[in-house]
Amino acid sequence: MSSFFVPRMNRGFVQILIFWFIPAVCDSAIITLETKPHVEATCGENVTLTCKASFSNQENVKIIKFQWLHAGRNMCANEDKDTDDLFRCGRTNTNSHHELTLILTKIKPIQEGQYLCKIHTSVGVENIKANVVTKDCIGNSTTSMNQTHATCSFRGNYPSGVVHWFQGDVNITDGVSTQAERDEDGFYDFQSTLDTEGRNLSQPLSCSLWMPSMGKYVVNLRSNALSSSGSIIQLQWVCVLLEIIMMSYRM
Incomplete structure (x- = not known):
């Protein structure tokens, strides 16, 4: 009859593991992104997409890149403001959260589709989607x-x-x-x-x-x-x- 031998871990070693593991877990931050998932717009209107990012532990998070993507195009990156014939961007930072706003100006059918808000941080990457639909376009x-x-x-x-x-x-x-x-x-x-x-x-x-x-x-x-x-x-x-x-x- 065989027997298993389970060695007893050194008490000091366990204390070292706890000393390093607990701070690492407690200091980690949870990323939360919020946006409106579905937007319907009438042609010619301005449409605003807002992406709100918040963290469970703001002090330990460094934002590397915050952007809106559409059809493979990086529309709003780290810049505070960005301009284009079809859109413009703006960014707001507070102590509790960060917001990246994308305004589609005088929306046209080619601007409809899926928009992706994506954030790269020192603790990970997160994204969220918004679907834009145009309607009632009468010429x-x-x-x-x-x-x-x-x-x-x-x-x-x-x-x-x-x-x-x-x-x-x-x-x-x-x-x-x-x-x-x-x-x-x-x-x-x-x-x-x-x-x-x-x-x-x-x-x-x-x-x-x-x-x-x-x-x-x-x-x-x-x-x-x-x-x-x-x-x-x-x-x-x-x-x-x-x-x-x-x-x-x-x-």
Whole structure:
């Protein structure tokens, strides 16, 4: 039968371990980061992201780097202030905490996404995420019409949408040609053309921009530019004939 021998540790050695271990544990600092995890913004607004850092033992912490990151870009590092066409930064230090503020100026769709607040300190590294979403970006719209086609243009919209055509209350979108492009700022542009040749235009035409993400039409165009030019000409001739008849009665 085998036996195990557990040596007794020297009392002085144990005291030395306690002497070094306890201060090391007690002097360590816990890093806490706080920020708003989800932010929704309307296009053109200024959006402020604030990252607050605090420590359980402030005296033993040295901040090496404090930054906001987006799409691989270091937006705010150790500098107190930073400026850019799309953002600016600011930093506030107090006895209890440190704050790094990132202001997205006149926010555009290309600025949405995940932002990472990250801090490097002498006691470790910590990070926290904030997700920014842009919504309700409605741009400008125009209409035009000639003898054979009616065109509606919607520019500077986000999120993406779908152009619908109506004659009166009837949806006539089938067969319509629509082109969609996304510009450098992330906005969507739409140009939709309806072939009017051979179509009965006794009822007015209209076009609308439907945004599935919002579940509604955000732009409705019912312009005189979408009236039948042929009908206008006919109406003008009717007016001329009526004027001739009235003049003949007066004579």
